[in-house]
Amino acid sequence: MGILDFANPTRFMKLTQLVLPWLVGLCAIAFAVGLYMSFFVAPEDYQQGDTVRIMYIHVPAAWLAMMCYSIMAISSLGTLVWKHPLADVSAKCAAPIGAAFTFISLVTGSLWGKPMWGTYWVWDARLTSVLVLFIMYLGLMALWRTMEDPIKAGKAAAILTLVGALNLPIIKFSVDWWNTLHQPASVMRMDGPTIHPDILLPLAVMAVAFTLLFFVIHLMAMRNEILRRRVRTLRLRAASAARPAGGSATLQPAE
């Protein structure tokens, strides 16, 4: 079983069928343990009180928002460089999930900020970078939706994803610069130097749970996308078969 075997959509479907129940089970266990720990085991922060519990979903969501973009960037390399047939499926399916987790991290961040900073939104470097990331996810999704041909859309989105991946560190750097320029050191830091193990352990469990959740949804969405392309190919074939002079488009393989 080399990596090339996954290139075959049918084999990928079989593998997904096999792996998915295990992943779902693991994910459920991780969430049960993580939620229990974050509510009943983890102590409240001496400064932030119980609001620190928002961290147990906020930080994993933010982590996923970044991990998802990295997965999309790697998939885009797969599309453009190695021409892997499943790479653009993976990239396309990751975008809405990444957008959803970015949204969660933004909303929980601002719900955390209201009791802590007294306002729902500050133009803090981190929040602003995540907002930019969110816009990029939505832009990518819009690009996918507006292009009809999935292969062409995949290549276009791959280029944009890679340019975005090059640009994200620059955006992060410039937003940091902009932030220090405008509000010198007044922003509360969320990640103080003292993360106690009592807090770290539930956080780690929740991060694992969220990561598993991501892979479950990603695999399911990829399976859907493969089915969708199969439907599309069948429809195209039916349409060209109905035409008297059968077009050459029928020879496209199902993706």
Place this chain on the structure above:
Amino acid sequence: MDLGPHAGFIIASYAICFGVVAGLILWVRLDKARLDSTLKDLESQGLAKTRRTPEKPDRQ
């Protein structure tokens, strides 16, 4: 369980998180169901045979 003075914010965070994740899962499940039925429809129209024959070499 007492969540302190900011219980509303904590519950809202978890509720929104749960809502978004549930929405994602629902979207994936509904999509799957819809695609499965469409595929079954197409196959019942006899398109499945034309699909499998030319693709056998690269499928196996």
Place this chain on the structure above:
Amino acid sequence: MSSWALSLFQRELRLAVRVGGGALVGVLFFLAVVTVIPFGVGPDLNLLARIGPAILWIGALLATLLGLDRLFQADRDDGSLDLILMAGRPLELVVLIKCLAHWMATGLPLVAAAPVLAIFLNLEPTAIGAVTLTLAAGTPALTLIGAIGASLTVTLRRGGLLLAVLVIPLTIPVLIFGVSAADAAVNDPVPFMTPFLILCSLSLISLVVGPFASAAALRFSSD
């Protein structure tokens, strides 16, 4: 530079400034945006002087975005894009030349108009000079980054809006350092050169990334 590059450059420039090219509409749009801002924030001259560089930069960004869909769309519509693709010349270079001509036709007028508009916004002479200088250094980056979006959306019928949405996040660093440098020239404590040099380096980076990504997108859109 070889003759084909020069003739391509001349063609692009001529097409851009002629009737239907729409290059000068960008300046008009720039003027309109700058005029509309005081109606929004009030005619307080101190406030306008403080946010003036930012207004000019945002106006220039919007005007650049507005003109970008002309970059490849017209060539695709009349089929010359296919000819360019088939000509066998290095596509990256072609894109670079097209961007250069596009910038000469749309970006340079913005830079030239900036000092005049800056007077409306009550900017001091140093600030006027700084804004014009940063715009001159930064607008090429906007065009080159925008070229990526333009080539990605070239196959779409109405790609203009999507283009803007795709390109704006990528231009944030340019905007930040452009405005920072312009501000720094007026407010003494911050050195002018630091953000300005970073702005220049961003332009140089986009000079490399823009043509390559854009050429790749054009190749993929054609096959």
